[in-house]
Amino acid sequence: MGTTSPGPLRLLRESHEERVLTALRTQGPLTRAQLTTRTNLSRATLSSIVQTLLAKQAVTEAAAGGPTGEAVEVAAGRVRGRGRPVSLVGLNPAGGLAVGMDLGHRRIHVTVANVAHEIVASDGITCAERTPWARRVELAIGLVDELTARHQLSLASLAGLGVGVVGPVPPAGTSDRSALVRDELAARFGVPVFVDNNTRLAALAEATWGAGAGVESVLYLRLSYGVGGGLVLGGRLLAGAGGAAGELGHISVDRDGPRCSCGGRGCLEQYLSGLIDEYGGFEKLIQARDSMTTVATRIGEVLAAACNTVNPEAVVVGGEMTGAGEDLFDPLRAALREYTHTQVHRSLRVEQAALGYDAAARGGIALVLTTPPEEAEWRRTSCS
Numbered sequence: 001m002g003t004t005s006p007g008p009l010r011l012l013r014e015s016h017e018e019r020v021l022t023a024l025r026t027q028g029p030l031t032r033a034q035l036t037t038r039t040n041l042s043r044a045t046l047s048s049i050v051q052t053l054l055a056k057q058a059v060t061e062a063a064a065g066g067p068t069g070e071a072v073e074v075a076a077g078r079v080r081g082r083g084r085p086v087s088l089v090g091l092n093p094a095g096g097l098a099v100g101m102d103l104g105h106r107r108i109h110v111t112v113a114n115v116a117h118e119i120v121a122s123d124g125i126t127c128a129e130r131t132p133w134a135r136r137v138e139l140a141i142g143l144v145d146e147l148t149a150r151h152q153l154s155l156a157s158l159a160g161l162g163v164g165v166v167g168p169v170p171p172a173g174t175s176d177r178s179a180l181v182r183d184e185l186a187a188r189f190g191v192p193v194f195v196d197n198n199t200r201l202a203a204l205a206e207a208t209w210g211a212g213a214g215v216e217s218v219l220y221l222r223l224s225y226g227v228g229g230g231l232v233l234g235g236r237l238l239a240g241a242g243g244a245a246g247e248l249g250h251i252s253v254d255r256d257g258p259r260c261s262c263g264g265r266g267c268l269e270q271y272l273s274g275l276i277d278e279y280g281g282f283e284k285l286i287q288a289r290d291s292m293t294t295v296a297t298r299i300g301e302v303l304a305a306a307c308n309t310v311n312p313e314a315v316v317v318g319g320e321m322t323g324a325g326e327d328l329f330d331p332l333r334a335a336l337r338e339y340t341h342t343q344v345h346r347s348l349r350v351e352q353a354a355l356g357y358d359a360a361a362r363g364g365i366a367l368v369l370t371t372p373p374e375e376a377e378w379r380r381t382s383c384s
């Protein structure tokens, strides 16, 4: 060691610090043991790096179930099954804020969190379904102003905005809708703005804060009037070549079925919306137990194919159809056991989504916090 020049050593130390900071930024507060695993550092090195970061006030350490209610929630998701109090290392909450927005069909939601993954403000308003996109952006900006005033937050250290919109969003953000949203918000806040489909953002939120917290790979399926999904691998939302990775609603379940708006035929989404019409609404379909068995089995078959492709640790199912409870989940789990490779279903958890109507806005925050700074810079220059 003594003969090594100080330059490379310092660089190595900085890269170790960076690894720890990245893990905390993307995954929220972690125990020292979790940090050791996630960063691949030895316990001794990790301990020394954490000591340095504590001295620089870049991170803080507090007992799990720490100072705020939100921290308790985060800790509960991360430190399961421990009998004794554990301390969590997290980014210094003063290190910056991220804003998440959901510009949904009938509701606009804004949530603000700090880099330590603590939610500091959240609220939503309803809007008419035909509200133009420029107007939705204005309403969302008004909501940000109101929340920052109400909670006395300063956006001087804003890291970025993550925004969920309805419909597909190509990766380069070339669609009119996402370009408009991005340009308006970037001009107003002067920070990187990330736009993605709101169901995909809900997937990222479930993997970060919800039913898939603490899990490396999550397949999310939303069963509502539309059917959507998202795939989170290693804590990051997979976009795919065309931004459509995880579009489970457009897997065909009837090769002779009607043509779908996506360009495919007989999609799962069409199959379900056909049944909802036939039964005269979601509630009635959910109450028809025999039909639910058939429907859930069909959904389970689609999920099984996706699970054999990805081998996720968790499948998280959300949306109004989960109101059917075990009438949905029992046959769905049975189909997954029946139609997946043993190696796949042996390690698979199937969970009901845990987050509510703010899921997509939370996902926007997670998108900001999980996007590496160099990508954020690239997006900033490419959209200015």
Ligand SMILES: [Zn+2]
Pocket (backbone or CB within 6 Å): 249, 250, 251, 260, 261, 262, 263, 264, 265, 267, 269
């Ligand atoms: Zn389709």
